[in-house]
Amino acid sequence: MSVAATPILELEDIGKSYGNVHALRGCSLRVRQGEVTCVLGDNGAGKSTLIKIVSGLHDHTDGVMKVDGEPCRFGSPREAQATGIATVYQDLALAPLMSVWRNFFLGNEIRRGPLRVLDIDRMKQICHDELAKMGIVIPDLDRPVGGLSGGQRQCIAIARAIYFGARVIILDEPTAALGVKQSGVVLKYIVKARDAGLGVIFITHNPHHAYLVGNHFVVLKLGRVVLDAHRDELSLEQLTAEMAGGQELQELSHELSGADPGKVAAPAAVEHGQVEAPDLPPVMEAEEERTA
Amino acid sequence: MTAAATEPSRAEAIRDDRVATRSLAARMLSRPEVGSLVGAIVIFALFMLVAVPFRNVANIGTILYGASTIGIMAVPVALLMIGGEFDLSAGVAVTTSGLAASLLAWNFGLNVWVGVFLALALSLAVGAFNGWLLFKTGLPSFLVTLGTFFVLQGINLGVTRLLTGNVATADISDMDGFASAQQVFGSEISLGPINLKITVLYWVVLTVVAAHILLRRQVGNWIFAVGGDASAARAIGVPVRATKIGLFMAVGFCAWLSGMHLLFQFNTVQSGEGVGKEFIFIIAAVIGGCLLTGGYGSVVGASVGALIFGMTQLGINYAGWNPDWFKAFLGVMLLLATIVNVYVKRKADLR
């Protein structure tokens, strides 16, 4: 199995304290292009803290972070995005009163002409297309996202990261708010992003989801790495044993059986929107859950 | 990549048929400025009915002038509120700017224009300071600017007294540069029977520019985002600090513009002027559909709110009512407009 020589992103003995809470201690992690790195752990294990460091939201208090082998520190999420790292946050999603398309392009607005005016028609078109690829059609993109269901909002955030993520996509518990079918779409997208040559960090506390798509697994417990293993060295049973509990997902496992989770794709930098949509079943029911 | 292109059409099949596309009317009605437009029409009709001089075309200039002095400040205050912050120092900041230009020019014997530009620098600095203090302390802007409100109010009175021994600045109308500065900040344009103060022009231009920035520019998107959810905006890469500090500085800029008008209209500035105006700016913005919680609103609405003020202020006069009632009227209007805003928006969202 050919693995890219230098990891695109590398964390060495990273630590993060919130005052006297040591949320993360001595964590090491490598993200290679064309690979899905899964970070698992129970609630409070420090998963979100870890990715907030990588995405520039927090500064680490110990250790070194390397991008393309060069030590670096992101001063702001904008800097992380400039290096091609896009994130779907668990708790920081969208501005509720802003319309769907404005949220989708927030921070990456398309402008046209010498006056750099917003190209609203194009943004709406792209937004519509990208959401349609995820199996979601929102009839009126001018609607504020606050009125959409949690699942739909999550899908907008994911579609946005997939569209803008040029090298690394980080998904923090993306499937937690989703139904089984939408979760399936997200997992397929993870595979697609990997095949397009991106590095993917997939955070979950569901070992089944992780094992369906992951190449590499890192398990966190109380802020420390307790397991760091490649897929070859680990079975789902062992992974599940590292974690607590889990549900059966036979159906999804069957659906994804052709996706070859162990595959490593050739690394690449990807233009906006180049990650293809996964093959969806021809007729998918509209999402069931919806806020009343 | 060709597969990607065919993807949307296939996914179209799963279009959610429970959500009907909204009619154009419903979409128009859900705009934030609707409440203020309804209010403006009602107020206009009311005074046309009860106040005879209100029907006189020549008085349009007076009404618009009153509206413009509020509108010039209501526009940036609305932007700031959409960006999720308040500025309670906006009223006295106008006075500070006028005083600064006058006192600097007078005391150092400078050309009036030098005073004008020093006042601009000061006003922008006050705005930037408000924003900086907000991030430095992490306190709500309501408290931070309440502090600046008192500080500026005290400085206005104290410094004026110290330098002139009086509560107002000296008349600077005989100083170098005054005539040309007065042309810029206090002149009048005649359109047939209507005399328009130059502030009306500034007000209209500011409204158009601000509305354009808010709805058609990248920064506008950022303003909505930092007001709607600042941490989400930061996480997605919006420069929250710069955006908010910029908004405070926009208020500073407009306070300078208003302050210069004050100075060149009356040749002197009263140091106690401006207290209480900040609420009028905020009320105009709220009537115009801005939410107190940020992330939603309209500058056109805020300008219509200012127009409502202008009409009411003079309408009460023209109708021969006791102007003591103005404030009570204002309060009622604020409540009505907010209720209409909420009601209309809810109706339109359900359509």
Ligand SMILES: Nc1ncnc2c1ncn2[C@@H]1O[C@H](COP(=O)(O)OP(=O)(O)O)[C@@H](O)[C@H]1O
């Ligand atoms: N902003 C913060 N301030 C203080 N403590 C925090 C903060 N964010 C997270 N923590 C603490 O850090 C630990 C790890 O949290 P988190 O990374 O969110 O866990 P996970 O995402 O794995 O559920 C928890 O104990 C949490 O209480």
Ligand SMILES: [Mg+2]
């Ligand atoms: Mg978490």
